[in-house]
Amino acid sequence: MTAGMVLRAAAVADIPAITMLYADEVRHGFATYEYDVPDAAEMQRRWEHLARHRFPYLVAEFDGSFAGYAYASPYRGRIGYQWTVENTVYVHPDFQGRGIGHALMQRLIDDCTALGFRQMVSVIGDASNAASMTLHERLGFRVVGVFHGLGRKHGRWLDTVQMQRALGDGDTSAPPGPALDWPD
Template sequence: MPTATCSSATATERGHRPVTLLVRPATEADIPAITSIYAVEVRDFVNTYEYDTPDEAEMLRRMRGLVGAGYPYFVAEVDGRVAGYAYASAFRARIGYRFTVENSVYVAAGVQNRGVGSALLGRLVTECEARGFRQMVAVIGESANAASIRLHERFGFRLVGTFDGIGRKQERWLDTVFMQRALGPGSEGPPSP
């Protein structure tokens, strides 16, 4: 699978110094960085409704499970350091949903607004299409997460609904936003073999 290297125009436009951005398949060696990025999300934010920070062994188990099941898992490096990660997973467990994936994109604190999320989501969409998936769903924790909603809109996702107050974290009730986009031919025609 080829890697992609690009300079981030977004960084320059927003006054950040230009960065070298590389998106590549994640490896087990990336687990410490992935675990660290996710720990901040669990501990400090409501983008995930998980309460307890998983350790490296758990994050490795999760990665192995996804990759072993045929889902893509990527990291983004900024100037040689892991700055974010993204993966696709099953949307639902029932066999009839096997052509639909859910995406997850996490960007490290301090490198937001530098094109990392866009590079990761773009690569994830392309790879899911290449693997024959037909729909991608974004499940966004907290309806006030405007950055994630805007990111998905830029990639052609449309709002399909919001569950009001369906989650609870940090002593408050939280909404969950569902967005969706077709992959490849979407729901037109039969699936690829």
Template sequence: MEESETVLRPCREDDVAAITAIYAQAVATGRASFEIDPPDEAEMARRRAALVENGYPYLVAERAGSVVAYAYAGPYRARPAYRGTLENSVYVRPDQAGRGLGRRLMERLIAEATEAGFRQMVAVIGDSANAASIGLHAALGFRHVGVLTSVGWKHGTWLDTVLMQRALGSGDGAPPDARGRGPVTGA
């Protein structure tokens, strides 16, 4: 299927089943998420609602009427001083990997977060061997800011967390936007 046949749009409530399936696969077989047990649809719906209701961007990529990838940004940390900083997540269905969906979703996510007045985006990438995610973020202007070594135990091995960061809008060149958000916990 051609890129032009992909629709990027805000995530809707009826997308949760597809998102749950994509994420469940990532949790069960991958190292990008440090969750051990895939959350059920009700939990994924709760997480999505908490973000959307608080004005955080949450997007899906749809092909032939099916959600095949998603991305969202939420609070980096719950304390109020972090309100201008987001953490992003992007997941692509395995059969759609390598087709540029993650990049397109991230480009739009960055644009929407910037428009909403956020100033920094942080990628917390599970597994320092996750070359695809590290490369994607680097290509989108994220810079490597650190590695937390062996902080997660999953699939019988210790995993690192790679931290990457990108300024949004005026970044730290001005005080936070007056539209600051409150914390969303558990998202």
């Protein structure tokens, strides 16, 4: 981990910074297909929902400043997917290129593995997002599919890339039991 970087569990005090970073992506980026910027109350509700079900939700600080966040969430809602998580990672533009995304993702992978998850999926909202794809490849993800023209944002049809990596034993053995309290 880079000197000056701290990774920790997200807290309610982080919600304003998380909301601002996500809002910028909603307004200007393609990583999310959301059109309307959620307010802080909605972002807190989303965080609380994941925290209630014990999914990892992390924040990175760099020299005391908020630098980014990452979290795991259910890949799909059906119980048969309970050992598979989807990752999300956002790094503040002022801190990109410093290894923060890599550190957040590695910690998220480690935490999800320790919780008994067996697969992690990344849904990359724009096939031209080389930085996200490279980050995931360096962490052992591989492209498993591309959905052409799956979403539309900012006047463009977007190809969505799905990447996947095994956690722990992956699919080579039966899981020890239920993953977590599965969300309702």
